[in-house]
Amino acid sequence: MTGLGRIPEKHRFDLIVIGGGISGACMVHEATLYGLNAILLEAGDFGHANSSNSLRILHGGIRYLSRLQLRACRQSCAEQAWFARRFPRYTRSVRCLYPIENSLGDYLAARALKGVYRVSTWGLTRGGTETTEMDSRRANYHRAYREMTGTDAANFVDWEEVVMMSPARILIQLLKQSCLLGNACVNYTQVDRLDHRDGRIRGVYAHDVEHGTEYHFEAPFVVNCGAARIPGCEVVQSRLPRSPQSLAVNLVLRKPVLEDVILVGRGRQAGDNTILLTPRNGHLVAGTFHFATEHSDRSSQPSSNQLIECVQQLNRIFPQAEFERDNIVGVESGALPVSRRGERIPRLPDQIHTQMTRDGKSGLITVRNMKYTTAHRLARKTLHRIAPQATRRRDPGPVEYENFDWSAYHPNRVIPRQRLAETLKTLCRQEAVRQLSDLTLRRTEWGREASFRRQDLVEVADLTGLSFCGESLSAAGAVMGSLSEATTVAASGESPIQTS
Numbered sequence: 001m002t003g004l005g006r007i008p009e010k011h012r013f014d015l016i017v018i019g020g021g022i023s024g025a026c027m028v029h030e031a032t033l034y035g036l037n038a039i040l041l042e043a044g045d046f047g048h049a050n051s052s053n054s055l056r057i058l059h060g061g062i063r064y065l066s067r068l069q070l071r072a073c074r075q076s077c078a079e080q081a082w083f084a085r086r087f088p089r090y091t092r093s094v095r096c097l098y099p100i101e102n103s104l105g106d107y108l109a110a111r112a113l114k115g116v117y118r119v120s121t122w123g124l125t126r127g128g129t130e131t132t133e134m135d136s137r138r139a140n141y142h143r144a145y146r147e148m149t150g151t152d153a154a155n156f157v158d159w160e161e162v163v164m165m166s167p168a169r170i171l172i173q174l175l176k177q178s179c180l181l182g183n184a185c186v187n188y189t190q191v192d193r194l195d196h197r198d199g200r201i202r203g204v205y206a207h208d209v210e211h212g213t214e215y216h217f218e219a220p221f222v223v224n225c226g227a228a229r230i231p232g233c234e235v236v237q238s239r240l241p242r243s244p245q246s247l248a249v250n251l252v253l254r255k256p257v258l259e260d261v262i263l264v265g266r267g268r269q270a271g272d273n274t275i276l277l278t279p280r281n282g283h284l285v286a287g288t289f290h291f292a293t294e295h296s297d298r299s300s301q302p303s304s305n306q307l308i309e310c311v312q313q314l315n316r317i318f319p320q321a322e323f324e325r326d327n328i329v330g331v332e333s334g335a336l337p338v339s340r341r342g343e344r345i346p347r348l349p350d351q352i353h354t355q356m357t358r359d360g361k362s363g364l365i366t367v368r369n370m371k372y373t374t375a376h377r378l379a380r381k382t383l384h385r386i387a388p389q390a391t392r393r394r395d396p397g398p399v400e401y402e403n404f405d406w407s408a409y410h411p412n413r414v415i416p417r418q419r420l421a422e423t424l425k426t427l428c429r430q431e432a433v434r435q436l437s438d439l440t441l442r443r444t445e446w447g448r449e450a451s452f453r454r455q456d457l458v459e460v461a462d463l464t465g466l467s468f469c470g471e472s473l474s475a476a477g478a479v480m481g482s483l484s485e486a487t488t489v490a491a492s493g494e495s496p497i498q499t500s
């Protein structure tokens with residue numbers, strides 16, 4: 001059994017949380033603040049699934065206005081501010097631009113919507129910092145838009161969103177703090193089934209995915225944040241309001257980035273998505289594309305045809321940009337529950353499903369989270385149900401831990417292999433990761449940079465015995481059949497790794 005913090009010897013708890021994504025991380029963190037003795041069980045690396053694949057936008061609520069969900073808008077704004085306040089090092093404000101092409105009606109409607117946004121979030125601290133740079137840069141935005149679309153934007157409606165520089169670090173911070181305050185977060189331990197007797201939850205049966213050792217964890221409450229088909233959870237899952245599953249896809253593209261703004265592009269034909277072009281470490285990330293799917297498997301990958309469809313959609317929206325399949329250097333994807341077009345997003349209490357029996361609550365709760373900005377609030381509401389009498393202690397704030405200085409290992413530096421391998425092994429132990437690629441995501445942006453030298457990591461992986469999956473990169477390569485090593489490996493310079 002591996003994990004962050006202490007590995008528990010006794011297997012009896014107040015609460016078991018299944019799943020180490022952002023929902024589980026917020027849940028165990030809240031449980032810790034409520035003074036519960038909790039354990040989080042994750043089948044892989046913490047945050048390896050959907051939580052690492054997001055477009056990284058902490059939505060401030062403006063997206064809910066098209067459905068006139070003012071309450072959801074207000075809550076989202078407050079949650080965005082919570083993330084920005086709590087993780088100032090890992091979040092930043094980015095200006096969003098929504099182009100108005102020619103209709104005065106559209107422009108007035110967009111301005112009116114912005115006015116409604118201001119009113120519905122009145123009195124709240126916003127996560128984004130308002131800047132006054134828009135006017136001085138307006139000409140640049142007009143030019144960039146013309147270059148990408150071949151048409152002129154009559155105007156732009158702009159607002160601030162908050163983006164996460166590293167979702168993985170945010171998540172790990174929450175887990176680490178929970179561990180520092182006495183709880184346990186264990187990974188590579190998969191929950192197989194529930195222990196459910198006499199109409200009540202007694203715990204879960206799990207196994208170590210590497211060694212196969214079986215465990216029985218006992219607790220009167222289990223919160224399932226894994227959306228997994230765990231035997232025993234079906235009863236609850238069949239009670240969830242049926243919402244369609246969507247395969248959500250982001251493309252990481254090697255294209256000139258926009259000047260630190262997020263450009264919103266409206267779909268041009270029925271079935272197209274509204275696409276956001278966001279800058280990230282020298283790349284352009286386009287998302288989120290949605291495809292209807294029957295699967296709820298979070299590791300789902302888009303097919304080759306679906307990737308081609310994404311590129312075609314992009315070219316319909318930004319025809320002059322001439323996106324090509326070969327521009328794709330990474331794919332981020334996962335299956336998500338989504339609300340139907342025009343349908344209202346479920347209220348938060350409806351996203352928490354408590355299995356009821358004749359005797360009252362059975363102790364099994366399934367949480368179906370849709371956004372980062374709902375995870376923390378969902379956790380608070382769930383914990384309030386589990387421990388209504390408990391007093392919640394004050395959140396002591398972020399635990400900072402030293403970041404590994406990856407710059408020393410950057411291309412063109414000569415590093416003794418053995419030293420690098422030892423350092424990485426220690427880091428992986430500290431972080432409880434087995435995938436070198438997950439470690440690089442967590443402690444650096446190295447893997448996402450333009451000068452990323454994939455072969456270096458592969459070599460180090462061999463040396464350390466750690467696996468390197470480079471999922472997003474290799475997935476793109478596999479389905480496109482066109483991603484050569486040359487596109488991911490820096491063009492110049494010898495390997496910085498040297499045999500000692």
Ligand SMILES: Cc1cc2nc3c(=O)[nH]c(=O)nc-3n(C[C@H](O)[C@H](O)[C@H](O)COP(=O)(O)OP(=O)(O)OC[C@H]3O[C@@H](n4cnc5c(N)ncnc54)[C@H](O)[C@@H]3O)c2cc1C
Nearest residue numbers: 019021022023043049050051055057191226228334370372
């Ligand atoms: C392409 C894409 C773009 C997105 N963009 C955004 C965005 O810009 N902003 C935003 O707010 N949201 C975005 N989202 C949505 C957001 O990423 C998800 O809502 C969020 O990550 C859900 O977190 P989670 O913890 O519920 O699920 P996950 O992160 O998927 O975590 C579930 C965890 O449960 C574990 N698990 C499953 N079964 C078991 C088991 N039996 N035992 C132990 N562990 C188990 C899994 O290993 C996994 O780690 C995006 C999603 C995708 C796919």
